[in-house]
Amino acid sequence: MDELLGGHLRMLREAAATGRPPGRAELDDCRAAGALAAERGASVRALVEAALAMAESVDPTPLPALRRTVSALMEGYENAQRSALRQEEAARREFVDDLLQGRADRLAERAEHFGLRLAETYVVAVARPAGAAATVEGPGAAGDGGLAGEAEGTARRIEDALVARFGSHNVLVAVRDGMLVCVAPGSLTVANGEFTHHVRQTFAPGWRVGLGRAHRGPGGVVTSYREGANAIELGDRLGLRAPVLKAADLLVFPVLLRDRAAIEDLVTSVLSPLLEARGGPEPLLATLEAVFASQGNQTAAARRLGVSTRAVTYRLERIRRLTGFSPDDSTQRFTLETAVLGARLLDWPAHPLR
Structure with a gap:
């Protein structure tokens, strides 16, 4: 941490000697140091404690300058964290698009990063809010009347709840075609029930869940996803009342x-x-x-x-x-x-x- 905060200590000493607050370039250096600390995995608490400990060696401690430099360090740290989250979300959306469309470019390798072992069998559950159409559209489609707006937040909250119960290597929840999609191992049948429970608590009455059948490998995930979406569509066309529809029960159609x-x-x-x-x-x-x-x-x-x-x-x-x-x-x-x-x-x- 000392090598990251060398500029911080120099600024404090100059401020104590001259009474001049840190300038824009100096604060930019602090922001860069905060961002580098985030990239290296240091905690924000450790960063601030190290900055305050260095300030104790400066006599007299220039409190206005200390406040500005610590604020700049934290700003750089937080900006780096937000940038990393945006990059992770972008990579996640791209992976989900590739997975559900069957595009196989480094799919297995990327799946491990998101907690999936694609050699297993998987079941895909598709949840549709009330009033939305169940369609399988192109990549990144959101679908009017679907989960636009707070979609990612809804998906993340439900995924966090499922991960807390089943572990990070068992479920993936994402938004696709204006619907909520849950990918879980075929052997973990209770995950579908838990997913449906959270859908019931989150969506207004009129929601529907379609459950695909268990299939193996990346192509199996695509097949199960389409079966789940098609089960919802068939339910609408047939006027079925059940909120949860299993593709296995609708094979005759x-x-x-x-x-x-x-x-x-x-x-x-x-x-x-x-x-x-x-x-x-x-x-x-x-x-x-x-x-x-x-x-x-x-x-x-x-x-x-x-x-x-x-x-x-x-x-x-x-x-x-x-x-x-x-x-x-x-x-x-x-x-x-x-x-x-x-x-x-x-x-x-x-x-x-x-």
Whole structure:
């Protein structure tokens, strides 16, 4: 520390001898010394104590000059700390962008710096605030209505809480595409629950969490991230109520969408007669969804819909007459349920099919 503060001691002696306060160039030297102390890992307390100890050897101690030099030392120290934090955040954002897009330039080496061992399997949880759209966009995208503004602070607070419980080599929390992303080992399933707990406490009602499946390696992180985001999007399109959606529970829907022509034909063939219903097809579609969600229990379905059981019975009979399909028949029930799911995925009838 003595070699860093040699200029500080010289300034104090000159001020004691001449009564002249330190000038701009001299204070700049103090700021440079404070910055160098920060870069070398010295604590600010050790820096100030060393500066005060040197001042004790100057008689008389020029207190105004001491105040200015110590202030300049601390300013240089703090500026260096802020610069280091900005560089770390920039490196972190770049790493997250590269990781979630699968760009492999020194990825494993950089991952170790942020506490990830990419040879393991990882699960990615994606949290979306209320009112934001779940999309997988380009690098650095924030997404209107997402986590803009205090996003990084929110991510850091949640990450600090998770690191305190699980250790720094187990989790990574970041902001991506206007959503909060948590990367955790597949073996540490409790981390996803803890992440969801903090999301529930942080976000307003209407938030959603999508959980990807466990995959190995950097490419697996990308896959799990996309699965989590897509789970939220599917939940929106299907009108699912659950705030936490697991990609593993929704595997049938991507399968349906892979053959769009087939699902369009199914929706058109089975459900298009509902367009003739008085009041439109939406009440009848909602009734089918409620009945399927209630495992065929019409009383429970009526409670979900806020109507009488008689109204549900009437609507089901109307559906049978119009379509020729009844949810009471096991084979026809499967066809109807698949058609209704396809209609929600395709946003039918709001968007007519060809």
